[in-house]
Amino acid sequence: MGIREVARRSGVSVATVSRALNDRPDVSADTRRRVQQVAEEIGYHPNQQARTLVRRRSDTVGLIWDTSYVTAGRRHPFLQDLAVGMKTALAAAGYHLMVLSPGAQAADGDDQAFVRAAHQHSLDGVAVMGVDERHPAVRALVASGLPSVGLDIALDGPHAGHVSSDNRAGAASAVRHLHDLGHRRIAVVTGPLDLLPAAERLAGFRAAASELGVAVPEAYVVEGDFFLASGRRAMGSLLRLPEPPTAVFLSGDEMAIGALHALDDLGLRVPRDVSVVGFDGLESAAQVRPGLTTVAQDTLALGAAAVELLSELMRPAGEGPARGPRRRRLLPTRLVIRHSTAPPSSAPPSSARPPSGS
Numbered sequence: 001m002g003i004r005e006v007a008r009r010s011g012v013s014v015a016t017v018s019r020a021l022n023d024r025p026d027v028s029a030d031t032r033r034r035v036q037q038v039a040e041e042i043g044y045h046p047n048q049q050a051r052t053l054v055r056r057r058s059d060t061v062g063l064i065w066d067t068s069y070v071t072a073g074r075r076h077p078f079l080q081d082l083a084v085g086m087k088t089a090l091a092a093a094g095y096h097l098m099v100l101s102p103g104a105q106a107a108d109g110d111d112q113a114f115v116r117a118a119h120q121h122s123l124d125g126v127a128v129m130g131v132d133e134r135h136p137a138v139r140a141l142v143a144s145g146l147p148s149v150g151l152d153i154a155l156d157g158p159h160a161g162h163v164s165s166d167n168r169a170g171a172a173s174a175v176r177h178l179h180d181l182g183h184r185r186i187a188v189v190t191g192p193l194d195l196l197p198a199a200e201r202l203a204g205f206r207a208a209a210s211e212l213g214v215a216v217p218e219a220y221v222v223e224g225d226f227f228l229a230s231g232r233r234a235m236g237s238l239l240r241l242p243e244p245p246t247a248v249f250l251s252g253d254e255m256a257i258g259a260l261h262a263l264d265d266l267g268l269r270v271p272r273d274v275s276v277v278g279f280d281g282l283e284s285a286a287q288v289r290p291g292l293t294t295v296a297q298d299t300l301a302l303g304a305a306a307v308e309l310l311s312e313l314m315r316p317a318g319e320g321p322a323r324g325p326r327r328r329r330l331l332p333t334r335l336v337i338r339h340s341t342a343p344p345s346s347a348p349p350s351s352a353r354p355p356s357g358s
Contacts, residue, residue, distance in 0.1 A: 003018065003044065005044070006038050009042070010031075012035065016035070017035050017039075021039060059094060059095050059096060059124065060095065060096040060121065061097055061098070061123060061124060061125050061126065061307075061310060062097075062099075062100045062125070062127070063083065063129070064117075064131060064141075065079065065099060065101075065129050065131075077282055078252075078253075078299070081299040082151055082299050082303065083129070084299065085300045085302055085303025086151070086303035086306055088300060089304040089308075093307050095124075098121055100117045100118070100121075100126075111139075111140045112140055114128075114137045115137075115141055118141070119146075124147070124314050125146065125147035125149070127149050127151060127306055128150045128151070129151040131153065132194070132195075133153045133155060133196075142156070142157040143157070145158070146159065147160070147310055147314045148161075149162060149163060149309050151302065152164045152195075153196065160313070160327070161309050161327030162327070163302055163305045163306045163309060163331070164196065164200075164330060165197075165331050166332055167197050167200035167201045168203055168207065169204060169333065170201070170297075170335075171201040171202070171203075171204030171249065171251065172204045172205070172208035173295060173333070174205070174249045174293075174295050174335065175204075175205055175208035175209055175214070176208055176212070177293070177335055178247045178249065178275060179212045179214060181247075181343045182343045183343075185243065185244070185245040185246045185247070186216070186220070186248070187247070187249070188205045188221055188222070188248070188250075189222045189234040189238075189251065189255055189259070190251050191223075191224060191225065191226040192225055192226070197251070201251040205249060205251075219241055220241075220245060224255045226251075226254060226255060227255065228255065231254065231256060231258030232259065232262040234250070234258075234259065235248065235258070235259035235262040246344040246345075247275040247276070247277070247341070248274060248275070248277070249277045250277070250278050252278065252279055253279065253284065253294055254280075256276055256278030256285070256292055256294070257285070257288055270290055271290065271339065271340055273345065275293075275340060275344070277294065277295070278292050278293070279294060280294065281298075281334075281336060282294075286338070290339035290340045291340065294336050294338070295333050295334070295336075296334045302331055309327070
């Protein structure tokens with residue numbers, strides 16, 4: 001059964017049915033409800049392409065999560081959780097999600113790869129994660145005027161914004177927790193410092209350490225890549241220092257788990273010999289032994305905030321509040337204390353330090 005049957009049973013014209021099913025404002029609420037009820041009863045679903053042409057909206061958002069050209073360190077379990085959070089929020093808001101992968105073209109120097117993909121699919125807006133915001137294809141997307149939101153990526157423009165956790169405050173809470181336990185030799189393993197979350201977590205770490213009067217030698221700052229192997233390597237290098245730290249904050253749970261492996265390999269016990277704190281709140285943080293103290297992010301809330309901001313950016317002029325959207329959303333983090341942190345022991349971990357060549 002088609003649109004003519006819906007019109008006949010509703011007692012209105014085909015044009016009115018079309019306007020009612022496409023949420024046009026020139027249809028009364030009663031007529032819209034009647035038409036929608038009849039359409040549901042007979043199982044009529046408007047052609048999506050036709051709806052897009054009539055409404056000039058597709059109710060579809062693209063997700064650029066490009067893993068085909070980016071470097072290692074951009075692909076991470078947290079991004080998977082974040083994608084699920086965004087999908088959940090989009091479904092609740094009545095949007096479809098389309099994952100785009102034009103990365104090969106972007107890697108070949110096609111600056112319009114993301115813009116063209118979005119236009120080909122008549123997308124209402126685009127969310128971007130796991131991609132360097134400085135890439136020419138990302139800059140072209142922002143400049144195009146297509147509503148765009150970065151998740152942990154600093155997109156900035158009249159029709160762009162970004163959503164992230166409060167990385168600075170989260171890192172500061174980790175430092176304060178370790179300081180409250182009595183630690184004064186606290187090291188940090190960062191992510192790639194060209195990425196927004198890594199840079200902000202290091203800034204939060206340094207600010208809290210300064211506020212608490214904790215000296216941070218440059219040797220106590222080691223750059224990782226958010227992955228397990230780099231945490232393992234970083235912990236090894238910190239333990240080889242003449243005066244190794246009694247506590248280490250790693251700005252990603254994957255790296256923190258790698259650090260736990262390194263300590264176990266050396267026969268050191270956590271937290272008796274070294275306390276360890278991560279960041280992200282991955283499921284695996286609760287599954288390792290000892291359970292990892294971590295700064296947890298709320299992926300569902302991040303997804304919802306991204307969808308809310310994107311919805312505001314996609315809203316046609318004249319609809320909704322007159323003021324523009326707040327183009328950066330910061331969400332709170334939560335310190336989850338488990339068994340990987342405790343007061344420092346009297347015996348320094350240097351007693352089990354590996355040989356300098358290991």
